[in-house]
Amino acid sequence: MPAALYRLFLLLLIALGLLGPAQAVSVTFINPGRSNEAYWVAAASAMVQAARSLGLQLEVKFAERDHLKALEIAASLAARPVAQRPDYVVFSNDYATGPEILRLLNGSGIKAMMAFSGIHGADRRLTGGPREKYDFWLGTLEPRAEDAGYLTAKMLIEKGRAAQLRGADGLLHVIAIAGDRSTPSSAARNAGLQRALAEASDVVLDQIVYANWSRETALNKSRWLVRRHPDARLVWAGSDQMAFGAMQAWREHADVPGKDVLFSGVNTSTEALKAVRSGELSALAGGHFMAGAWALVMIHDHAKGRDFAPSEGLELVLPMFILFTPPLAERFMQRFAGDHTVLDFRRYSRVLNPRLTHYDFDVGDLLR
Numbered sequence: 503m504p505a506a507l508y509r510l511f512l513l514l515l516i517a518l519g520l521l522g523p524a525q526a527v528s529v530t531f532i533n534p535g536r537s538n539e540a541y542w543v544a545a546a547s548a549m550v551q552a553a554r555s556l557g558l559q560l561e562v563k564f565a566e567r568d569h570l571k572a573l574e575i576a577a578s579l580a581a582r583p584v585a586q587r588p589d590y591v592v593f594s595n596d597y598a599t600g601p602e603i604l605r606l607l608n609g610s611g612i613k614a615m616m617a618f619s620g621i622h623g624a625d626r627r628l629t630g631g632p633r634e635k636y637d638f639w640l641g642t643l644e645p646r647a648e649d650a651g652y653l654t655a656k657m658l659i660e661k662g663r664a665a666q667l668r669g670a671d672g673l674l675h676v677i678a679i680a681g682d683r684s685t686p687s688s689a690a691r692n693a694g695l696q697r698a699l700a701e702a703s704d705v706v707l708d709q710i711v712y713a714n715w716s717r718e719t720a721l722n723k724s725r726w727l728v729r730r731h732p733d734a735r736l737v738w739a740g741s742d743q744m745a746f747g748a749m750q751a752w753r754e755h756a757d758v759p760g761k762d763v764l765f766s767g768v769n770t771s772t773e774a775l776k777a778v779r780s781g782e783l784s785a786l787a788g789g790h791f792m793a794g795a796w797a798l799v800m801i802h803d804h805a806k807g808r809d810f811a812p813s814e815g816l817e818l819v820l821p822m823f824i825l826f827t828p829p830l831a832e833r834f835m836q837r838f839a840g841d842h843t844v845l846d847f848r849r850y851s852r853v854l855n856p857r858l859t860h861y862d863f864d865v866g867d868l869l870r
Contacts, residue, residue: 526559527805530588531794532575532603534596534618537564540771541741544838545618545791548845549592552795555847556802561588567715569597576603580610587612590801592794594618598684601628604636613804616642617797618790619687620817632816640804641811643797645790645822647687651694653825654766655738657785659702661764662736669733674702677727678710679720679748681740691740691768708734713744720747728755735763742767742774745783760784768823770838775831786831789865790822796863799850806853813860824866837868 531549535542546562553560565572572593579587590613593603600621607614620642621629632641655676662674669675678695681688692710699707708731713720720739727734728751737752739745745767749759757763760781767774770788777783800810826834838845845868852858 526557527590527802528559528561528588529553529590529592529798529801530561530563530579532572532591532593533562533564534567534572534594534599535564536566539567540743540773541769541791544770545794548792548795549798551845552798552847555845556798556851558798558802560798569599572596572599573602573606576606579612580607584611589613589805590615592617592797592801595621596685597682598625601625604629604639607638608636612638614639615797615801617793618644619685620644622686641816642818643793643800644687644819645793646819647690647790648694648697649821649823650768650787650790651691651740652698653694653787653823654768654785655695655698657825658736658738658764658766659698659705661784663704665764667735667764669735671733672704674705674736675731675734676705676707676736676738677731677734678707679723679737679739679744680710680712681715681744683712688740695738713747715741715744717743717747720744721750724748724751725754728752737763737765739765739767742769742771742783742786746773749782770834772835775826775835778826778831779828786826787823788826789824792822792863792865795847796850796861799847799861803851803853808853810861820863822863822865
């Protein structure tokens with residue numbers, strides 16, 4: 503074969519992916535949280551390990567809780583030279599940025615997967631559903647966020663009854679410290695709280711405030727809540743950091759967390775898990791930080807030609823929360839210590855495990 507023709511043949515083989523290692527599928531995660539925020543760092547860390555397991559190339563961009571920065575990141579990805587754009591983008595609808603991120607990515611050739619928080623309500627008039635107005639929007643994967651609010655509220659109420667922390671009227675009084683008013687997962691957690699309250703005739707919600715997921719804001723608001731509602735002995739919080747902020751305010755009021763006042767929270771920071779062990783947190787739900795890692799499993803399979811839509815649907819809302827007891831908190835810390843190097847996500851892939859008929863994304867399975 504002439505040399506020129508041979509070189510052409512080699513180039514053709516490379517182009518067809520039949521010679522040499524295939525280039526890794528690239529994914530960028532627009533992380534809505536801060537780069538020092540325990541929950542969003544854990545979410546990114548789990549995604550890093552999932553990418554390693556599955557042979558994906560992952561880039562993480564933190565928006566630092568700034569919705570405008572999240573939009574800037576999306577715009578910058580779309581503006582990159584075509585060869586430098588990621589194959590996929592994973593993003594959340596935190597602070598209702600989802601519709602605008604989709605608009606910014608439109609026409610870029612980047613495929614999109616939403617995780618953690620999807621688009622609901624009135625915003626759906628702007629976006630439609632996945633693969634409707636925006637065909638590159640492949641789907642959504644969300645934790646069933648209402649579970650977090652419900653599970654923690656139920657446990658908080660049960661422990662309040664056991665400790666006889668009733669007010670002068672014989673009722674258990676609750677203060678709720680919620681996240682924000684726009685993120686669907688925040689609203690869903692609040693709905694879980696309200697469902698638990700509706701099932702408890704001996705419990706009253708004194709007040710709900712919004713702390714924007716901030717420990718400092720929760721502290722400042724709790725300093726006047728503790729004075730305004732002296733009968734409130736149960737404090738429900740939409741995140742662990744807000745729970746700790748509130749806890750500090752009650753400590754300043756000479757109350758002992760876990761004894762005089764009971765607190766609940768959501769997330770799996772080491773601080774929160776240790777607080778469960780010590781009894782300072784009476785209820786903690788977590789596991790949803792894995793949503794991004796599970797989304798990467800679905801992206802891996804999609805890139806390999808196994809679309810999840812026929813068997814799973816386009817919008818998955820899955821139970822991801824577990825309620826932590828002290829022994830389970832201890833096991834979780836041991837299992838997820840370090841950089842998650844012991845975690846292998848290949849077993850969850852339907853491409854790599856053809857016998858799987860559905861995805862089985864179970865955080866509890868990782869603890870066994």
